[in-house]
Amino acid sequence: MFSTTPVGVKKKHFLTTLTVMHHFQMLKLGAKCYSRAISLTNNMSSYWHSLGVNLFYQAREEDDSETASAFASRASAVSRLLSK
Numbered sequence: 001m002f003s004t005t006p007v008g009v010k011k012k013h014f015l016t017t018l019t020v021m022h023h024f025q026m027l028k029l030g031a032k033c034y035s036r037a038i039s040l041t042n043n044m045s046s047y048w049h050s051l052g053v054n055l056f057y058q059a060r061e062e063d064d065s066e067t068a069s070a071f072a073s074r075a076s077a078v079s080r081l082l083s084k
Helices: 011-016 023-040 045-061 065-083
Strands: none
Touching: 023 045, 045 065
């Protein structure tokens, strides 16, 4: 029988413990996942598109203008790769 509760964790405790991620943290995690998916699936264009959109949203969320422009340039580089 399979259980959704991790080994060594009481079910009651598991249901009441939540991990909270902020929007920017979720975007960073998404970028890592898209990058990994691209490396595993022989460069599917849909993953490249999603990575570019993710980087665009990271640029919009970033407070530091230097970091935001770095995200924006990465997003435009992905866009250029897709247009070829």
